Amino acid sequence: MSKKKIFVQGNEACIQGALYAGCRFYAGYPITPSTEVMEQMAANLPKVGGKFIQMEDEIGSIAAIVGAVAAGEKAMTGTSGPGFSLKQEIMGYAAMAEIPMVVVNVMRAGPSTGYPTGPSQADVMQAKWGSHGDSPSVVLVPSSVQELFYETIRAFNLAEKYRTPVVILFDEVIGHMREAITIPEPGEVEVIERAKPDCAPEDYKPYEVKDGKVAPLAAFGTGYRYHITGLYHAEDGFPTADQQYIHDTNMRLVNKIEDNKADICENEELFLEDAETVVFAYGVSAKSAKFAVKELRAAGIKAGLLRPKTIWPFPSDAVEKISKTAKKIIVPEMNLGQIHGEVERYAAGRCEVQGIFRVDTEPIHPKQIMNAVLGVPVEPTVIPDVVDFTARG
Amino acid sequence: MTTEATARTVPYKEKKPFDYDPYLRQGKLPHIWCAGCGHGIVLKSLLRAIDALGWKNDDISMVSGIGCSSRTPGYVDFNTMHTLHGRAFAFATGVKFANPKLNVIVTTGDGDALAIGGNHFIHAARRNMDMTILVYNNYIYGMTSGQGSPTMPEGAVSTTSRFGSIEPPFDTCELAKTAGATFVARGTAFHAQELEKTLYEALKHKGTSVVDILDSCPTYYGRFNKHKNVSEMMKSIEKDGTISVAQAAKLPPEKTEGKIVRGILHRAERLEYCDGYQNLLDRVQNK
Ligand SMILES: Cc1ncc(C[n+]2csc(CCOP(=O)(O)OP(=O)(O)O)c2C)c(N)n1
Numbered sequence: 001m002s003k004k005k006i007f008v009q010g011n012e013a014c015i016q017g018a019l020y021a022g023c024r025f026y027a028g029y030p031i032t033p034s035t036e037v038m039e040q041m042a043a044n045l046p047k048v049g050g051k052f053i054q055m056e057d058e059i060g061s062i063a064a065i066v067g068a069v070a071a072g073e074k075a076m077t078g079t080s081g082p083g084f085s086l087k088q089e090i091m092g093y094a095a096m097a098e099i100p101m102v103v104v105n106v107m108r109a110g111p112s113t114g115y116p117t118g119p120s121q122a123d124v125m126q127a128k129w130g131s132h133g134d135s136p137s138v139v140l141v142p143s144s145v146q147e148l149f150y151e152t153i154r155a156f157n158l159a160e161k162y163r164t165p166v167v168i169l170f171d172e173v174i175g176h177m178r179e180a181i182t183i184p185e186p187g188e189v190e191v192i193e194r195a196k197p198d199c200a201p202e203d204y205k206p207y208e209v210k211d212g213k214v215a216p217l218a219a220f221g222t223g224y225r226y227h228i229t230g231l232y233h234a235e236d237g238f239p240t241a242d243q244q245y246i247h248d249t250n251m252r253l254v255n256k257i258e259d260n261k262a263d264i265c266e267n268e269e270l271f272l273e274d275a276e277t278v279v280f281a282y283g284v285s286a287k288s289a290k291f292a293v294k295e296l297r298a299a300g301i302k303a304g305l306l307r308p309k310t311i312w313p314f315p316s317d318a319v320e321k322i323s324k325t326a327k328k329i330i331v332p333e334m335n336l337g338q339i340h341g342e343v344e345r346y347a348a349g350r351c352e353v354q355g356i357f358r359v360d361t362e363p364i365h366p367k368q369i370m371n372a373v374l375g376v377p378v379e380p381t382v383i384p385d386v387v388d389f390t391a392r393g
Numbered sequence: 394m395t396t397e398a399t400a401r402t403v404p405y406k407e408k409k410p411f412d413y414d415p416y417l418r419q420g421k422l423p424h425i426w427c428a429g430c431g432h433g434i435v436l437k438s439l440l441r442a443i444d445a446l447g448w449k450n451d452d453i454s455m456v457s458g459i460g461c462s463s464r465t466p467g468y469v470d471f472n473t474m475h476t477l478h479g480r481a482f483a484f485a486t487g488v489k490f491a492n493p494k495l496n497v498i499v500t501t502g503d504g505d506a507l508a509i510g511g512n513h514f515i516h517a518a519r520r521n522m523d524m525t526i527l528v529y530n531n532y533i534y535g536m537t538s539g540q541g542s543p544t545m546p547e548g549a550v551s552t553t554s555r556f557g558s559i560e561p562p563f564d565t566c567e568l569a570k571t572a573g574a575t576f577v578a579r580g581t582a583f584h585a586q587e588l589e590k591t592l593y594e595a596l597k598h599k600g601t602s603v604v605d606i607l608d609s610c611p612t613y614y615g616r617f618n619k620h621k622n623v624s625e626m627m628k629s630i631e632k633d634g635t636i637s638v639a640q641a642a643k644l645p646p647e648k649t650e651g652k653i654v655r656g657i658l659h660r661a662e663r664l665e666y667c668d669g670y671q672n673l674l675d676r677v678q679n680k
């Protein structure tokens with residue numbers, strides 16, 4: 001069989017990635033601009049014997065996938081802005097109960113109902129801090145339709161590997177843009193299957209940690225009877241009031257992600273060796289940033305691109321590194337500076353950090369990024385007619 | 394189902410005392426429930442009903458929300474999930490739909506099921522996915538120390554209705570029936586053997602079964618509403634305040650007025666959700 005090429009929008013590439021990764025359960029509630037994720041799952045899951053259910057709301061949807069994972073499935077739910085807000089309590093539950101699953105948020109402009117049909121990148125902080133408590137976050141920010149396919153597979157793999165919920169964050173532009181993508185053959189891309197306990201049922205402890213790794217999650221109905229709760233729980237899964245254990249567990253949950261940044265963080269780097277100005281951009285804004293950086297290079301300007309594919313855990317090492325060699329980092333985002341603040345934190349004053357924040361639901365234009373690199377003042381909502389490559393602001 | 398277990402009649406009437414141990418988690422008792430709380434009586438009725446059905450622990454999944462009643466799964470040796478306030482039905486929907494072979498039981502409180510979880514409750518009933526929902530109805534929020542609940546009678550006192558509630562209560566059974574549940578019943582903690590029979594039928598029923606269980610909270614509801622002690626409270630609310638379906642049928646309406654009816658109130662045959670989905674899969678895949 002030759003490789004399959006399909007011409008699809010991002011939302012469909014996402015579900016193709018999910019199916020490739022073995023996702024066979026989807027529960028959702030429609031909301032623009034993520035609705036096609038749900039509709040495509042409704043159309044495709046039954047064909048492969050999977051389960052699809054339209055729930056009564058976003059809370060019910062995420063609850064259902066947690067239940068499905070407990071019963072042994074690989075599961076996903078998808079939503080946008082307001083729905084992502086509703087899911088937050090259960091995001092925390094999944095982190096606490098260490099449920100491997102994938103949640104998609106196709107970002108639209110907020111706050112509130114905001115602007116349903118326009119892109120935004122304003123949920124990056126919510127994806128990290130949206131649920132109460134300090135919880136681990138793994139959040140991927142793909143920047144093209146093909147990449148979304150691969151990153152969805154990676155999301156499922158990371159979820160299984162670290163027994164944690166993983167969020168895929170993209171936006172209306174990536175979600176609705178159509179590109180020709182290649183679907184690899186089965187086996188071509190690694191798919192991590194859920195580990196199964198190899199001990200006897202009576203010895204099984206669902207939260208036992210060995211060599212820094214939490215035990216595999218047994219499927220309900222396979223003879224390993226155990227308890228799941230969102231309360232702090234001991235190794236056997238039952239509630240505990242042991243304060244030292246509570247401290248250790250919160251640290252473990254967060255650090256199982258933070259300590260594995262080298263594995264979880266992936267970046268694309270372009271011309272960083274000698275770049276004087278580095279554009280740090282993710283998702284839709286990185287599309288414009290890449291174009292801008294290439295144009296600038298063609299004009300002999302030493303610009304570079306640092307594009308994280310994983311925004312949480314934050315690629316702090318990469319930012320630290322460029323802050324030592326670059327004079328300036330430019331952070332274009334479709335929000336009011338959510339990641340800009342993080343870049344500043346890790347640049348720690350070693351170089352200048354400048355943001356371009358656009359929230360009028362229009363993607364940041366390459367010319368705006370070029371001007372920022374050239375030191376020309378940038379108006380967030382105004383696309384410059386020309387770029388003067390001789391300018392040095 | 395093992396024949397031995399199903400051979401016995403319900404309620405349990407053997408000479409030897411019923412052995413609850415095979416169903417309970419060793420080392421997880423005592424439970425958190427107050428002295429005089431009926432939650433333990435309900436649990437015992439449930440376990441005897443499960444025993445009569447011959448279900449294996451491995452094949453049972455018990456899912457709950459948050460509240461005193463929702464602590465039940467922690468004590469039983471099944472595949473258990475203590476979830477979030479109001480969300481048990483949705484979690485349970487995921488469990489059952491993913492693995493229809495599991496016998497799914499939801500234990501929930503009146504606040505959990507009908508206030509914060511009201512929407513999930515009616516949609517679970519509408520879908521008719523095979524699961525048995527036990528609403529431990531104590532007319533108050535027990536876990537959080539006695540705030541008003543949606544099943545609290547008008548005039549009842551709670552910490553959030555100090556001068557008497559001015560809201561009409563929900564009737565769990567009417568709500569479940571209207572929303573589409575295919576088995577609807579009511580029991581009380583006072584009538585423990587009858588409850589066992591009712592739960593036996595509810596568990597056996599294929600589809601969404603809802604059992605409203607009057608299970609008065611002595612610590613908050615009882616004290617706030619001037620019940621002298623637990624037995625007086627149970628007697629006046631659960632015994633004298635209710636009447637069985639059979640008795641009600643024999644009496645003229647004026648004699649049953651104000652009484653809450655116990656027993657199986659509604660039964661209907663309707664395609665179960667997972668079976669319906671299997672039909673859909675067969676259609677799609679044989680195309
Ligand atoms: C989202 C959320 N809101 C509120 C609470 C606090 N809370 C815990 S239990 C409970 C009420 C429980 O009452 P009920 O469901 O009737 O069960 P009972 O404790 O009486 O058995 C409330 C309000 C919570 N845990 N989560």
